[in-house]
Amino acid sequence: MNKSQSIRSRLLIWIGVPFTALAVLALVSSHLLLSRQINETFDNMLLNAAQRLERRLYTVNNDLRINMHYFSVSTLGSRGEGKIFYRLNTHKAA
Amino acid sequence: MIAGFSGLTDPPSYSYEPIFYDVDYAGNELRAVALTLPFSRGRAQTDIEVIVAESKEARYTLTNDFMITLTGLMVVTGLLAISIALMAIHWGLAPLNAVSQALRQRSPNDLHALDDNAPKEILPLIQSINNLMQRMRRSIESTQQLNADVSHQLRTPISEIRALTEMSLKTPSQTPAHTSLREIQRIAEHASHTVKQLLKYAKTRSELIDTSHLEHVDLIAICHDACAQTAPNIYQKNQELAFDQYTAIPSILGDPIMLRWLVTNLIENASLHAGGSVVYEGVITVALATDSDKVTLTVSDDGTGVDEEQLPKLTERFFRHNKHFPGSGLGLAIVEQIATTHSARLYLGNRPQGGFEVTVAFPIA
Numbered sequence A: 001m002n003k004s005q006s007i008r009s010r011l012l013i014w015i016g017v018p019f020t021a022l023a024v025l026a027l028v029s030s031h032l033l034l035s036r037q038i039n040e041t042f043d044n045m046l047l048n049a050a051q052r053l054e055r056r057l058y059t060v061n062n063d064l065r066i067n068m069h070y071f072s073v074s075t076l077g078s079r080g081e082g083k084i085f086y087r088l089n090t091h092k093a094a
Numbered sequence B: 001m002i003a004g005f006s007g008l009t010d011p012p013s014y015s016y017e018p019i020f021y022d023v024d025y026a027g028n029e030l031r032a033v034a035l036t037l038p039f040s041r042g043r044a045q046t047d048i049e050v051i052v053a054e055s056k057e058a059r060y061t062l063t064n065d066f067m068i069t070l071t072g073l074m075v076v077t078g079l080l081a082i083s084i085a086l087m088a089i090h091w092g093l094a095p096l097n098a099v100s101q102a103l104r105q106r107s108p109n110d111l112h113a114l115d116d117n118a119p120k121e122i123l124p125l126i127q128s129i130n131n132l133m134q135r136m137r138r139s140i141e142s143t144q145q146l147n148a149d150v151s152h153q154l155r156t157p158i159s160e161i162r163a164l165t166e167m168s169l170k171t172p173s174q175t176p177a178h179t180s181l182r183e184i185q186r187i188a189e190h191a192s193h194t195v196k197q198l199l200k201y202a203k204t205r206s207e208l209i210d211t212s213h214l215e216h217v218d219l220i221a222i223c224h225d226a227c228a229q230t231a232p233n234i235y236q237k238n239q240e241l242a243f244d245q246y247t248a249i250p251s252i253l254g255d256p257i258m259l260r261w262l263v264t265n266l267i268e269n270a271s272l273h274a275g276g277s278v279v280y281e282g283v284i285t286v287a288l289a290t291d292s293d294k295v296t297l298t299v300s301d302d303g304t305g306v307d308e309e310q311l312p313k314l315t316e317r318f319f320r321h322n323k324h325f326p327g328s329g330l331g332l333a334i335v336e337q338i339a340t341t342h343s344a345r346l347y348l349g350n351r352p353q354g355g356f357e358v359t360v361a362f363p364i365a
Helices: A007-055 B057-105 B123-169 B176-203 B218-234 B258-273 B308-313 B331-341
Strands: A057-060 A061-066 A084-091 B019-025 B030-039 B042-056 B213-218 B240-245 B252-254 B283-290 B293-302 B344-352 B357-362
Touching: A007 A057, A007 A084, A007 B019, A007 B030, A007 B042, A007 B057, A084 B030, B019 B331, B042 B057, B057 B123, B123 B176, B176 B258, B213 B218, B213 B258, B218 B240, B218 B293, B240 B344, B252 B258, B252 B331, B258 B283, B258 B293, B258 B331, B258 B357, B283 B308, B308 B344, B331 B344, B331 B357
Parallel strands: B240 B283
Antiparallel strands: A057 A061, A084 B042, B019 B030, B030 B042, B213 B252, B283 B293, B293 B357, B344 B357
């Protein structure tokens, strides 16, 4: 650092640069933590939806049926941009 | 398949535990869960697989919303922090600014101590400056004291020598001792003049004068005084003294005593040296004029002038251009010092019509 640099600019640099670095670090770590938490929450809701779908299965004379009336999947995406797909099929037991 | 979208990709593995995986379906990025459970259909055992997939948009939107809010908060906090830091720096550096302003505002020759009621970080700096100033003040005071002492202690014996030789010369006898006495008288007069000039030179050193103590002075009155003071000597030598002033002269900032020394020095200088090798018998003109932003004082004569190459040397101490007549060699050096103290410009030169001319241009107060 230049010896004749003003004290004001030294102080600004020594306060500004570390705090900016800290802020960037805080933003990056918040992003990572947030996306993990959000993914976990959405995964749980997805599982919940799958389990509720499963509970709507019933048999009539050995025939597998599903009661799709009033079935809904709630998501956190409040703006309705989310799309839901599902599939039900049977496998021979492993 | 029982129901749903047949195109949904199967999970990467098969398990009775829920399996989460990412899928692309119909141009959508999806997150899927596959739930497999055993199901008894009569005697046959079947597994039912439930796959539910949801587009990831909702997750991205939520994350982005959070991040935008967080970034906004951080920017606001950052701006606040910068403002607080700037204010803290400003208030923290205030004592330093106060010291530098105090140093900047004082006159260059003001050597009084700075206020040492300051934070302990800059106290050593202030104390060093104050010590330095005190030492300079003492050194200047001792120099001035020495000058005054030497001049005073020399003046008295020289005056006594002059008085004694004058008295001795009054006796009518014409012995060889008389010639020596005349020589002693001449030397004593020269010594007396030199001591006076030295004392003036020491007193007018511009770095010792506090320019903040200069006052508004009337140059006309000063020139009148100087003329009146020098006139008897001038007339005795058959010279004439003229004072020209055609316009009103505004006042200037100056020290009246020093300014009178300046004018008398210039007049005496002209009176002594204007004739070159012979005694000058002509007019010495003191003129005052005013320009847009300055007052010019000119002292001129109709004498022999000065060699052009010698002009720059005239203000040097103990430089004597005309060695035919006694002089201390300090007259123009004193004039230059006084001019510097008054922020005035000094011009020395020969007049086109013959003779020498000194012009001092003072800034108008």
